[in-house]
Amino acid sequence: MIKTMHLLRWICLSLGVAFFLMPLISTAKFSLSLRRDGYSLDAYRYVFADPDFISSFSYSALIALCTIFVGTVLVVPTVYLVRLRLPWLRPVVEFIVLLPLIVPPIILVFGYVRMFSSSSLIPLTGTSRGSDILLICGYVTLALPYLYRAVDTGLQAINARVLTEAATILGARPITIITRIILPNIMVSVLSGAFLTFAVVISEFVMASLLTRPAFGPYIQRVGVAKAYEPAALVILSFFITWTAMGLVQILARFSPPVRRESK
Amino acid sequence: MNLVASSAKANAALHLSGVIKRFGGHEVVRNLDLEVRKGEFISVLGPSGCGKTTVLRMIAGFEYPTTGRILIDGRDVSRLRPDQRNLGMVFQSYALFPNMSAAANVGFGLKIAAMADRDIQRRVAEMLELVGLTGLERRFPYELSGGQQQRVALARALAKKPAMLLLDEPLSALDAKIRLSLREQIREIQTELGITTLFVTHDQEEALSMSDRVAVMNSGRVEQFGTPLEIYNRPATRFVASFVGTLSVLKATLLDPASGSVEVATATLKNLELPQGLARGDHLSLAVRPEAIRFGARKGDAILRGKVTGVGFYGSVIRVRLIVGNETITIDTFNTQLSSPPSRGQDVDISIDPKSMFVMRAE
Amino acid sequence: MRMPRRTEVSLSEKEVAELGISKPSELPITQRASALRRLDWSALIGVAPFFIFALVMMVAPTVALIANAFVDQQGHLTFGNFADLNTPEVTGAFAESIRLSAASAVLGAVIGLGLALNVGRGIGSTQVRSIVMTFCGVASNFSGVPLAFAFVATLGRLGLVTAAIKAAFGIDIYAAGFDLASFWGLTVTYLFFQIPITVTIMMPAIDGLRRDWREAASILGASSWQYWRHIGLPILWPSLLGTLALLFANSFGAIATAYALTGYAVNIVPILLYAQIRGDVLHNENLGAALALGMIIVMAFANAIYLVLRTRAERWLR
Ligand SMILES: Nc1ncnc2c1ncn2[C@@H]1O[C@H](COP(=O)(O)OP(=O)(O)O)[C@@H](O)[C@H]1O
Numbered sequence: 001m002i003k004t005m006h007l008l009r010w011i012c013l014s015l016g017v018a019f020f021l022m023p024l025i026s027t028a029k030f031s032l033s034l035r036r037d038g039y040s041l042d043a044y045r046y047v048f049a050d051p052d053f054i055s056s057f058s059y060s061a062l063i064a065l066c067t068i069f070v071g072t073v074l075v076v077p078t079v080y081l082v083r084l085r086l087p088w089l090r091p092v093v094e095f096i097v098l099l100p101l102i103v104p105p106i107i108l109v110f111g112y113v114r115m116f117s118s119s120s121l122i123p124l125t126g127t128s129r130g131s132d133i134l135l136i137c138g139y140v141t142l143a144l145p146y147l148y149r150a151v152d153t154g155l156q157a158i159n160a161r162v163l164t165e166a167a168t169i170l171g172a173r174p175i176t177i178i179t180r181i182i183l184p185n186i187m188v189s190v191l192s193g194a195f196l197t198f199a200v201v202i203s204e205f206v207m208a209s210l211l212t213r214p215a216f217g218p219y220i221q222r223v224g225v226a227k228a229y230e231p232a233a234l235v236i237l238s239f240f241i242t243w244t245a246m247g248l249v250q251i252l253a254r255f256s257p258p259v260r261r262e263s264k
Numbered sequence: 265m266n267l268v269a270s271s272a273k274a275n276a277a278l279h280l281s282g283v284i285k286r287f288g289g290h291e292v293v294r295n296l297d298l299e300v301r302k303g304e305f306i307s308v309l310g311p312s313g314c315g316k317t318t319v320l321r322m323i324a325g326f327e328y329p330t331t332g333r334i335l336i337d338g339r340d341v342s343r344l345r346p347d348q349r350n351l352g353m354v355f356q357s358y359a360l361f362p363n364m365s366a367a368a369n370v371g372f373g374l375k376i377a378a379m380a381d382r383d384i385q386r387r388v389a390e391m392l393e394l395v396g397l398t399g400l401e402r403r404f405p406y407e408l409s410g411g412q413q414q415r416v417a418l419a420r421a422l423a424k425k426p427a428m429l430l431l432d433e434p435l436s437a438l439d440a441k442i443r444l445s446l447r448e449q450i451r452e453i454q455t456e457l458g459i460t461t462l463f464v465t466h467d468q469e470e471a472l473s474m475s476d477r478v479a480v481m482n483s484g485r486v487e488q489f490g491t492p493l494e495i496y497n498r499p500a501t502r503f504v505a506s507f508v509g510t511l512s513v514l515k516a517t518l519l520d521p522a523s524g525s526v527e528v529a530t531a532t533l534k535n536l537e538l539p540q541g542l543a544r545g546d547h548l549s550l551a552v553r554p555e556a557i558r559f560g561a562r563k564g565d566a567i568l569r570g571k572v573t574g575v576g577f578y579g580s581v582i583r584v585r586l587i588v589g590n591e592t593i594t595i596d597t598f599n600t601q602l603s604s605p606p607s608r609g610q611d612v613d614i615s616i617d618p619k620s621m622f623v624m625r626a627e
Numbered sequence: 628m629r630m631p632r633r634t635e636v637s638l639s640e641k642e643v644a645e646l647g648i649s650k651p652s653e654l655p656i657t658q659r660a661s662a663l664r665r666l667d668w669s670a671l672i673g674v675a676p677f678f679i680f681a682l683v684m685m686v687a688p689t690v691a692l693i694a695n696a697f698v699d700q701q702g703h704l705t706f707g708n709f710a711d712l713n714t715p716e717v718t719g720a721f722a723e724s725i726r727l728s729a730a731s732a733v734l735g736a737v738i739g740l741g742l743a744l745n746v747g748r749g750i751g752s753t754q755v756r757s758i759v760m761t762f763c764g765v766a767s768n769f770s771g772v773p774l775a776f777a778f779v780a781t782l783g784r785l786g787l788v789t790a791a792i793k794a795a796f797g798i799d800i801y802a803a804g805f806d807l808a809s810f811w812g813l814t815v816t817y818l819f820f821q822i823p824i825t826v827t828i829m830m831p832a833i834d835g836l837r838r839d840w841r842e843a844a845s846i847l848g849a850s851s852w853q854y855w856r857h858i859g860l861p862i863l864w865p866s867l868l869g870t871l872a873l874l875f876a877n878s879f880g881a882i883a884t885a886y887a888l889t890g891y892a893v894n895i896v897p898i899l900l901y902a903q904i905r906g907d908v909l910h911n912e913n914l915g916a917a918l919a920l921g922m923i924i925v926m927a928f929a930n931a932i933y934l935v936l937r938t939r940a941e942r943w944l945r
């Protein structure tokens with residue numbers, strides 16, 4: 001009786017594993033099947049030889065880095081100051097961070113297209129530099145929940161209040177405290193938020209497409225419509241990137257100090 | 265079922281015989297024998313990690329003994345599931361169901377037993393009154409204080425009129441004040457209901473003050489099972505002596521086995537009760553309770569001289585530490601307004617009644 | 628390298644509390660009012676960029692869009708846009724979106740809960756558990772265009788599994804009515820991220836089920852089934868409903884997967900909106916705004932349910 005239960009459990013788990021592995025296996029097999037006479041890496045070779053691949057991927061990577069930079073600069077001081085000196089602002093910040101859940105990317109970018117159209121006061125969509133800025137802002141919005149959570153738990157774990165009090169007693173100025181004491185101590189959290197952001201942003205489609213940016217997500221989509229085997233190779237690559245980024249997040253989690261409750 | 269065994273132990277509410285429990289290769293409970301009479305309040309006392317919880321969990325049915333048998337009211341329950349044993353249990357963490365009100369928690373066992381709603385209500389009201397929580401029926405666990413939660417848990421455990429009540433360190437998570445009052449309340453309720461109770465604790469004061477009998481455990485074994493008085497005054501082993509209460513130990517050398525005289529630091533003591541089989545020149549340890557020592561030199565007692573190193577004030581009791589030779593001795597004296605305690609650095613005489621000393625062979 | 632412990636640098640929170648020193652965050656209401664008058668200006672300047680960003684890049688575009696929904700093409704205030712939304716195409720899109728979100732949310736929550744219970748409780752292996760959790764962390768972020776093409780390679784007309792089923796059972800699933808670029812095809816594809824999201828949210832809740840509760844129930848006479856019926860599932864219920872709402876919102880707002888998989892073949896709200904933004908298919912700019920507002924309302928509703936239920940779940944499991 002107990003044995004059958006146990007067997008049943010493993011069967012259920014195996015079904016689950018199959019559901020999640022089949023798409024990966026199929027795609028991998030597909031990506032290797034470009035030649036009729038056996039498996040080959042030709043699909044990957046073609047992908048890497050495509051100048052659009054190089055340009056779109058590096059464009060998206062660059063945008064992702066900008067997103068991470070802007071996001072960090074916006075989030076870290078805010079979370080720190082709200083935690084220590086402006087606790088009454090906390091509910092407002094929490095609400096703002098939740099906004100992306102209620103306003104999905106497509107609506108946000110719709111708003112951008114309207115508000116910053118070439119006939120508006122700030123005609124950002126008129127130039128490609130302006131559109132890049134809009135894309136970065138959109139991605140920062142997407143990344144906000146991840147970055148905020150990561151930094152907030154990080155600050156809680158190092159007991160930022162005590163560190164700050166100690167540093168203040170020793171005569172450190174606020175800017176020095178943030179850059180020399182707080183930031184190095186929550187580097188692990190910031191990095192894991194950054195990797196998560198990278199994974200989310202690198203193959204994002206809707207915003208890039210509606211802002212007509214030459215990004216990686218729309219590129220995959222275009223290739224997918226036109227070709228058979230190359231998109232499979234691109235999927236494997238993109239899965240590999242996501243996996244690496246998330247793997248790094250997991251590894252970083254091991255290095256972060258255990259969460260200590262700051263209040264109560 | 266073994267009829268001979270069951271008739272012989274007919275008046276035992278709980279009988280453990282030869283119970284051994286291994287986790288992997290590690291023997292956590294070693295050959296345990298224990299017999300509890302109906303209506304008794306028994307404490308299982310021991311340091312943390314000695315296997316108390318494991319014993320309780322085996323009685324409850326959450327773990328099965330590797331070997332040995334557990335009889336409840338003469339019935340062998342060793343292999344029964346927890347829900348077939350009709351026991352009540354109170355956990356250190358309260359373990360109240362967070363999705364149910366206090367009343368629903370107390371009534372849960374009755375509902376499972378398919379009792380009629382009206383009867384459940386009556387019984388729940390009765391139980392909440394017993395633990396002094398009338399009026400809090402509709403509160404949820406997160407709306408109750410720790411002490412209140414534990415009383416709900418007690419009511420829940422008792423609602424089904426179980427054959428026996430098991431408590432695993434029920435007071436450890438509570439504040440000192442509540443711990444004291446709840447301790448008394450538990451004992452009162454137990455006496456009122458006359459229910460056989462097994463109370464696990466690592467707090468010797470709890471065990472001694474509440475129980476009819478105490479089982480002192482050490483690394484999986486029961487070292488002594490007896491009344492609080494016996495445990496305290498006549499500890500059976502060195503472990504029991506040192507774990508229960510405070511002991512001061514003096515090194516001594518045996519001078520004469522016949523007259524019971526030994527040499528301690530600066531003095532010679534006479535008329536000690538010695539264990540068998542000692543010879544002249546043996547090294548001994550003399551252990552003594554803090555309250556068995558008096559200040560001043562009294563005739564007939566062993567008299568020693570020492571220097572006071574510290575004085576601690578505990579309300580009704582004053583605890584003085586002093587050095588005799590190389591040994592530190594702890595003395596408790598009542599805080600009567602007449603006496604003034606000695607001060608640090610002072611040299612004082614102390615007297616010890618030889619009969620209150622435990623003499624052991626030195627390690 | 629482990630972070631050095633720093634608590635000994637200064638008084639712990641508890642000590643501070645015991646000494647009766649109140650911290651700024653814990654001032655009683657009356658004192659807070661006077662604290663408001665002495666605003667911490669330097670700190671406010673520090674958080675200003677964040678709030679300006681939120682205002683300009685998040686709130687303003689959304690509010691402007693919502694305002695547009697109440698304006699006609701000449702700029703007059705009107706509710707006509709909502710009346711104009713009442714076309715078969717739009718109502719059909721909402722119906723299909725809600726059906727799709729509901730189906731993928733319910734299936735994702737049920738299967739995900741089963742998987743989480745199985746891994747968290749049934750198979751008592753910490754290794755299996757940690758592998759599953761890591762994988763779910765990745766899979767819940769693996770959506771959009773790549774996911775769509777992975778499923779094309781699997782269950783598309785030439786997909787590996789499609790071919791395998793044909794070879795093994797002689798069934799052509801496409802002849803039998805299945806189509807990846809259809810309602811059920813999308814639902815199955817969405818499950819690839821809906822299930823892992825459920826697992827990552829429900830696992831902590833399942834861990835929150837304490838062994839004591841199970842034991843207390845069993846010693847009170849409850850069978851394993853009765854434990855789940857009266858205690859286990861009721862405790863998980865708020866988290867599960869909350870997850871359901873989150874999954875619903877998640878798939879309601881998702882477009883990349885659906886677009887890559889079906890193009891414009893499936894009529895759901897985000898794809899309709901996408902087409903509208905690209906080419907004004909509704910022939911009225913402000914109709915698009917009204918469509919967006921409808922979407923925001925559905926999403927806000929679902930997320931409000933999620934947040935309320937999460938609060939309740941946390942209160943219980945504290
Ligand atoms: N399920 C278990 N598996 C392995 N070892 C256990 C288990 N339960 C308890 N132990 C071990 O048994 C010993 C006694 O535990 P316990 O009965 O909880 O002690 P106590 O309640 O006296 O503190 C401890 O060393 C503990 O680590």
Ligand SMILES: [Mg+2]
Pocket residue numbers: 313316317433
């Ligand atoms: Mg224990």
